[in-house]
Amino acid sequence: xxxIFRRLGFYVLAAYAAVTLNFFLVRxxxxxxxxxxxxxLRSAAITPxxxxxxxxxxxxxxxxxxxxxYFSYLGNLLHGDLGTSTSKGVPVTAVLGTDLPWTIGLVGxxxxxxxxxxxxxxxxxxxxxxxxxxxxxxxxxxxxxVPYFILAFLLLLTLGFYGKVFPYAxxxxxxxxxLVPGWNGTFITSVVEHGALPxxxxxxxxxxxxxxxxxxxxxxxxxxxxxxxxxxKGLPQWKVAGVAARNAILPSISNFALSISLVVAGSIATExxxxxxxxxxxxYQAILTGDYPLMQGxxxxxxxxxxxxxxxxxxxxxxxxxxxRKES
Amino acid sequence: xxxxxxxxxxVLEIRDLCVDYGVGKKAVRAITDATLTLHRxxxxxxxxxxxxxxxxxxxxxxxxxxxxxxxxxxxxxFHSRPQGSDTTRTVDLLAAxxxxxxxxxxxxxxxxxxxxxxxxxxxxxxxxQLTDMLKVxxxxxxxxxxxxxxxxxxxxxxxxxxxLLSYPHxxxxxxxxxxxxxxxxxxxxxxxxxxEPTTALDVVTQREILEELMQLRQRLGFAVIFITHDLxxxxxxxxxxxxxxxxxxVERGGAQELFHSPRHPYTLGLINSFPALHGEKVRMExxxxxxxxxxxxxxxxxxxxxxxxxxxxxxxxxxxxxxxVADSDGTERTAACWLQTDGQTVPQxxxxxxxxxxxxxxxxxxxxxxxxxxxxxK
Numbered sequence: 001x002x003x004i005f006r007r008l009g010f011y012v013l014a015a016y017a018a019v020t021l022n023f024f025l026v027r028x029x030x031x032x033x034x035x036x037x038x039x040x041l042r043s044a045a046i047t048p049x050x051x052x053x054x055x056x057x058x059x060x061x062x063x064x065x066x067x068x069x070y071f072s073y074l075g076n077l078l079h080g081d082l083g084t085s086t087s088k089g090v091p092v093t094a095v096l097g098t099d100l101p102w103t104i105g106l107v108g109x110x111x112x113x114x115x116x117x118x119x120x121x122x123x124x125x126x127x128x129x130x131x132x133x134x135x136x137x138x139x140x141x142x143x144x145x146v147p148y149f150i151l152a153f154l155l156l157l158t159l160g161f162y163g164k165v166f167p168y169a170x171x172x173x174x175x176x177x178x179l180v181p182g183w184n185g186t187f188i189t190s191v192v193e194h195g196a197l198p199x200x201x202x203x204x205x206x207x208x209x210x211x212x213x214x215x216x217x218x219x220x221x222x223x224x225x226x227x228x229x230x231x232x233k234g235l236p237q238w239k240v241a242g243v244a245a246r247n248a249i250l251p252s253i254s255n256f257a258l259s260i261s262l263v264v265a266g267s268i269a270t271e272x273x274x275x276x277x278x279x280x281x282x283x284y285q286a287i288l289t290g291d292y293p294l295m296q297g298x299x300x301x302x303x304x305x306x307x308x309x310x311x312x313x314x315x316x317x318x319x320x321x322x323x324x325r326k327e328s
Numbered sequence: 329x330x331x332x333x334x335x336x337x338x339v340l341e342i343r344d345l346c347v348d349y350g351v352g353k354k355a356v357r358a359i360t361d362a363t364l365t366l367h368r369x370x371x372x373x374x375x376x377x378x379x380x381x382x383x384x385x386x387x388x389x390x391x392x393x394x395x396x397x398x399x400x401x402x403x404x405x406f407h408s409r410p411q412g413s414d415t416t417r418t419v420d421l422l423a424a425x426x427x428x429x430x431x432x433x434x435x436x437x438x439x440x441x442x443x444x445x446x447x448x449x450x451x452x453x454x455x456x457q458l459t460d461m462l463k464v465x466x467x468x469x470x471x472x473x474x475x476x477x478x479x480x481x482x483x484x485x486x487x488x489x490x491x492l493l494s495y496p497h498x499x500x501x502x503x504x505x506x507x508x509x510x511x512x513x514x515x516x517x518x519x520x521x522x523x524e525p526t527t528a529l530d531v532v533t534q535r536e537i538l539e540e541l542m543q544l545r546q547r548l549g550f551a552v553i554f555i556t557h558d559l560x561x562x563x564x565x566x567x568x569x570x571x572x573x574x575x576x577x578v579e580r581g582g583a584q585e586l587f588h589s590p591r592h593p594y595t596l597g598l599i600n601s602f603p604a605l606h607g608e609k610v611r612m613e614x615x616x617x618x619x620x621x622x623x624x625x626x627x628x629x630x631x632x633x634x635x636x637x638x639x640x641x642x643x644x645x646x647x648x649x650x651x652x653v654a655d656s657d658g659t660e661r662t663a664a665c666w667l668q669t670d671g672q673t674v675p676q677x678x679x680x681x682x683x684x685x686x687x688x689x690x691x692x693x694x695x696x697x698x699x700x701x702x703x704x705x706k
Binding site: 225235236239250323 | 426431438443464465
């Protein structure tokens with residue numbers, strides 16, 4: 001328990017450092033968010049008063065000192081106020097609120113699927129040492145080696161554009177007026193269908209890592225004496241494999257938590273290719289339009305998922321490995 | 329004087345066991361024609377230098393050899409007689425099916441591994457590791473009974489029951505080895521294989537554990553195959569000893585006989601390479617040279633390049649295990665040495681009379697008390 005609290009303290013500190021960095025980083029970038037807003041409003045003539053009002057709206061009042069900007073930024077943050085998106089004119093939290101579920105749903109489920117199947121296959125491949133599943137390795141490695149976006153295009157063209165098996169753009173069927181977003185069958189089906197290709201991209205591209213990682217640790221673990229003891233005890237095969245797998249899975253668990261932290265940022269290419277309405281697509285748009293508040297907001301989300309996932313990894317590790325519980 | 333009263337009928341017979349590492353052209357023979365018999369309640373010591381094949385032999389007979397170890401021939405007959413039963417059932421462990429083998433493992437033949445540090449599952453509690461085989465082999469036991477048995481087992485090896493919920497890393501080395509022993513005895517097996525069970529421990533703990541082990545053996549009456557490179561330990565502990573060299577058994581005999589009157593030059597070398605606690609100071613003599621690599625064994629007797637008594641014949645023909653000329657009657661001892669065949673002049677050190685000055689060890693090695701006729705020493 002003490003270990004967990006100590007880790008928690010560390011994460012609070014790390015979060016604070018990251019939030020601070022987030023503030024200064026954006027201000028160190030060349031260009032001015034206000035300029036970007038103005039360039040969009042080119043046609044309109046703007047009075048200095050309006051400019052001031054805009055600056056206040058976006059929290060970019062350059063007459064304030066950096067320190068007071070920083071503290072009002074922190075204060076706003078604590079209230080859950082991330083400012084207003086300069087390109088969309090709506091609060092950043094609202095943008096995040098609509099985008100985040102899509103990304104988490106898509107990349108999250110794809111990551112979980114890749115982890116679960118990859119690890120299971122890895123256990124079997126490691127346990128059997130050879131056989132049918134071993135032939136799977138080069139195939140999986142091929143998909144890992146192909147860049148994300150090329151894999152995405154391949155799937156889009158074969159199964160989407162020409163094969164017409166799955167739809168290949170948007171998060172759901174936006175052209176169908178009967179479709180009401182919400183918890184109803186037709187909408188969910190549409191979402192799953194639209195998610196299939198991007199999810200397959202993410203899963204295919206990452207599954208080889210899980211298989212190989214698990215297989216390698218499994219192979220070395222099987223040489224441990226305690227696995228031999230389990231066999232000598234006359235336990236059934238699957239129990240012996242279980243003893244080995246239970247020990248071999250520890251590194252995979254921490255890798256899994258780390259890969260969860262990449263969910264938010266790791267899907268940019270995939271989301272762009274499939275015009276998926278998620279956070280990856282959004283950050284791309286934010287960079288194009290110079291929407292600093294939105295970028296900041298997305299960065300914050302990334303920071304907190306990384307930290308949260310790491311904390312989860314720590315807790316999972318402590319729960320699974322008794323040796324990690326005792327610390328000096 | 330074991331629980332079964334005397335060294336009874338054989339419980340484990342190893343016949344012409346051969347083990348290779350690797351297959352095809354690159355195969356290296358690790359064990360050649362090993363033949364050994366373990367009697368009920370007997371402690372059989374298996375000694376030899378590193379790489380002589382003693383552990384390989386032990387793992388082969390339980391079919392726990394790791395790849396690339398392959399058993400290429402022989403039989404391991406296990407004469408199982410469950411407690412309270414009068415009928416003996418014989419299983420060839422090398423020919424047994426997976427399921428048949430699984431049932432024999434641990435319930436009738438268990439193993440104590442060299443390093444308890446690595447032999448206990450680091451992520452499972454002691455109670456889980458003491459009861460998982462009960463779950464599999466004693467299906468009728470309830471969870472409550474299993475727990476009771478685990479407590480009983482721990483008490484048997486001198487560990488309090490509050491350790492039941494500990495993890496292996498929370499125990500000391502000696503405690504871990506005790507847990508391992510408790511684990512090995514959980515199903516009251518007829519044979520326990522011990523692969524250097526105390527090598528990783530300091531000498532004090534080593535002695536404590538060995539004494540406990542021997543008491544448990546007296547009480548429960550299981551037979552032991554004790555593998556070690558420490559011959560001095562075996563002479564105290566074992567009823568009979570088999571000496572291995574380069575994958576072959578080169579001498580076999582009662583522990584005291586073997587110590588007082590070795591018949592194979594290699595055994596003599598081993599005995600001469602540890603100091604006596606009493607008596608005058610003598611310059612220690614090791615065995616010159618080092619054990620041969622199994623990939624390039626010398627022709628003939630594998631020991632001949634290091635042997636001070638080597639004959640011409642030794643580099644040409646491989647000697648077989650046979651009764652030494654000096655022991656003409658009664659004893660079960662054998663040695664694989666050309667010096668011990670008829671018509672040879674046996675060096676004096678290898679022809680000492682087999683009479684033991686000390687009383688025979690526990691397992692009354694039959695006939696050991698009889699002095700040999702002097703005529704055999706020429």
